[in-house]
Amino acid sequence: MFETVAIVGPGLIGGSMGMALRTRGLARHVVGIGRRRKSLSNALEVGAIDAATLDVAEGVQEAELVVLATPIGTFAALMAEIAPAMKPGAVLTDVASTKTEVVETISACLQDRPDIIYVPAHPMAGSERRGPLAANEDLFEGAVCIITPLADTYPEDKSRVTDMWEALGCRVVSMTPQGHDRAVARISHVPHLSAAALINSLEEADMRVCGSGLIDTTRVASGPPSVWLDICLTNRKEIAEALENYITELQELVEALESNNVDRLREALRTAKERRDGLRARGEPRRERT
Amino acid sequence: MFETVAIVGPGLIGGSMGMALRTRGLARHVVGIGRRRKSLSNALEVGAIDAATLDVAEGVQEAELVVLATPIGTFAALMAEIAPAMKPGAVLTDVASTKTEVVETISACLQDRPDIIYVPAHPMAGSERRGPLAANEDLFEGAVCIITPLADTYPEDKSRVTDMWEALGCRVVSMTPQGHDRAVARISHVPHLSAAALINSLEEADMRVCGSGLIDTTRVASGPPSVWLDICLTNRKEIAEALENYITELQELVEALESNNVDRLREALRTAKERRDGLRARGEPRRERT
Numbered sequence: 001m002f003e004t005v006a007i008v009g010p011g012l013i014g015g016s017m018g019m020a021l022r023t024r025g026l027a028r029h030v031v032g033i034g035r036r037r038k039s040l041s042n043a044l045e046v047g048a049i050d051a052a053t054l055d056v057a058e059g060v061q062e063a064e065l066v067v068l069a070t071p072i073g074t075f076a077a078l079m080a081e082i083a084p085a086m087k088p089g090a091v092l093t094d095v096a097s098t099k100t101e102v103v104e105t106i107s108a109c110l111q112d113r114p115d116i117i118y119v120p121a122h123p124m125a126g127s128e129r130r131g132p133l134a135a136n137e138d139l140f141e142g143a144v145c146i147i148t149p150l151a152d153t154y155p156e157d158k159s160r161v162t163d164m165w166e167a168l169g170c171r172v173v174s175m176t177p178q179g180h181d182r183a184v185a186r187i188s189h190v191p192h193l194s195a196a197a198l199i200n201s202l203e204e205a206d207m208r209v210c211g212s213g214l215i216d217t218t219r220v221a222s223g224p225p226s227v228w229l230d231i232c233l234t235n236r237k238e239i240a241e242a243l244e245n246y247i248t249e250l251q252e253l254v255e256a257l258e259s260n261n262v263d264r265l266r267e268a269l270r271t272a273k274e275r276r277d278g279l280r281a282r283g284e285p286r287r288e289r290t
Numbered sequence: 291m292f293e294t295v296a297i298v299g300p301g302l303i304g305g306s307m308g309m310a311l312r313t314r315g316l317a318r319h320v321v322g323i324g325r326r327r328k329s330l331s332n333a334l335e336v337g338a339i340d341a342a343t344l345d346v347a348e349g350v351q352e353a354e355l356v357v358l359a360t361p362i363g364t365f366a367a368l369m370a371e372i373a374p375a376m377k378p379g380a381v382l383t384d385v386a387s388t389k390t391e392v393v394e395t396i397s398a399c400l401q402d403r404p405d406i407i408y409v410p411a412h413p414m415a416g417s418e419r420r421g422p423l424a425a426n427e428d429l430f431e432g433a434v435c436i437i438t439p440l441a442d443t444y445p446e447d448k449s450r451v452t453d454m455w456e457a458l459g460c461r462v463v464s465m466t467p468q469g470h471d472r473a474v475a476r477i478s479h480v481p482h483l484s485a486a487a488l489i490n491s492l493e494e495a496d497m498r499v500c501g502s503g504l505i506d507t508t509r510v511a512s513g514p515p516s517v518w519l520d521i522c523l524t525n526r527k528e529i530a531e532a533l534e535n536y537i538t539e540l541q542e543l544v545e546a547l548e549s550n551n552v553d554r555l556r557e558a559l560r561t562a563k564e565r566r567d568g569l570r571a572r573g574e575p576r577r578e579r580t
Contacts, residue, residue: 244544245491
């Protein structure tokens with residue numbers, strides 16, 4: 001599928017991509033680009049990449065596909081090095097969890113490189129762990145990958161990125177960057193903040209008697225704060241709005257409890273179960289949860 | 291440990307207790323009492339019980355330990371049959387998720403049986419599944435079990451129930467019924483309602499693009515609505531109060547997002563991660579999650 005792929009940031013997501021591209025024979029050569037020697041040597045060791053370099057320009061120059069898999073906050077600075085170094089007509093993708101601001105930032109950095117094909121993507125997979133040692137070649141198996149192609153992208157170029165994600169096991173869905181950010185605020189960002197708020201509202205003594213419900217419900221709150229801060233800051237408006245809706249839903253439960261409104265409580269619990277069971281029926285990700 | 295144990299309602303919790311009591315040699319004979327033949331035959335088949343009966347009085351009459359493991363809403367009616375039939379000096383325990391109202395109800399039913407030793411318990415284990423086919427002999431391994439002994443219970447009687455839960459793998463913590471209900475509102479009931487509200491606030495289209503974060507965060511919402519309705523109705527005041535605190539926490543996040551308060555967002559995410567990692571360090575339940 002690709003001769004050479006460059007992965008900028010071969011951590012959990014980038015490293016899992018590298019592993020899957022290699023073991024599935026989708027890339028002949030995977031170059032990992034990072035800032036820390038230790039992290040790159042871990043990525044080499046687990047088989048996420050074939051070669052490693054600290055030099056961004058050198059790392060991307062031979063690649064037909066460059067994957068930007070670092071935290072969002074690093075994109076502008078990295079793109080200043082990546083954009084001039086990329087091969088003519090090469091494909092660029094990113095795996096960021098927010099899209100509107102990210103697409104603007106990256107597109108601006110590509111102004112002098114109209115030949116580069118940029119197809120933004122967001123694989124909805126991950127875990128609260130990070131780094132190449134958490135990488136897993138089946139991470140994307142059964143997951144959804146949202147792509148947010150630019151208006152002027154040719155269908156065949158879109159297909160190159162779509163085909164790759166499908167080959168990694170994803171179901172690919174296409175949205176606008178704005179539609180993505182609105183949906184993902186509800187699907188991913190509010191769940192994260194709800195878990196963070198849940199754990200922050202516990203008292204110290206509670207921590208000693210928690211059960212499996214709390215453990216599962218708050219798992220995502222162990223995710224890296226710096227990554228989640230970037231997500232919050234680049235999708236503030238949509239997250240705030242979705243959080244407000246969530247709070248309204250919770251306030252209705254408080255009212256139902258206070259007024260002893262049995263029917264309303266029963267209905268909320270019943271609807272939630274029905275919808276959650278529906279989620280499962282559509283297939284929970286098959287990979288092992290870490 | 292016990293010659294005969296009667297389990298009223300050998301479903302997920304009761305059935306898992308029966309299995310564990312049998313396989314660990316803690317009971318020589320486990321009688322299952324239920325309302326439906328099918329459910330009892332399933333409990334027999336999976337090895338949760340040795341014998342089954344639809345007759346409550348008959349089922350409990352030989353037992354030194356009677357475990358009430360049915361939904362809270364059935365307790366008063368069942369106790370009218372159980373109380374007169376129990377063996378002199380036998381031990382009664384329940385596994386309900388709320389305690390203040392439950393202890394009042396059961397104690398009232400035991401007014402004519404001062405010889406019966408009632409030690410209320412709440413094993414903090416479970417899953418969103420139910421019924422004897424979901425039972426698992428290691429369900430309690432590594433879990434916390436809260437007991438809420440009455441003021442006049444002799445220490446040696448308390449020990450009989452404590453020792454049993456410890457033998458099933460639990461860490462036993464003692465609280466007042468009121469202290470239990472307040473803590474568990476935060477630890478278990480609010481997480482459940484937060485998951486229900488989360489899933490209820492999604493739009494239909496969102497359900498097709500969910501990731502593993504949402505799957506984990508909302509798992510508990512698949513729990514049986516009737517069980518959770520009972521829990522809500524018997525712990526209304528504490529749950530409403532804990533939900534209000536949770537909403538306040540969420541509103542602070544909305545404010546931080548709207549005012550672009552980076553420090554406050556970073557601090558909330560950092561604290562949540564630190565506390566959630568602390569939960570893990572104390573040991574997540576070792577059993578397999580279903």
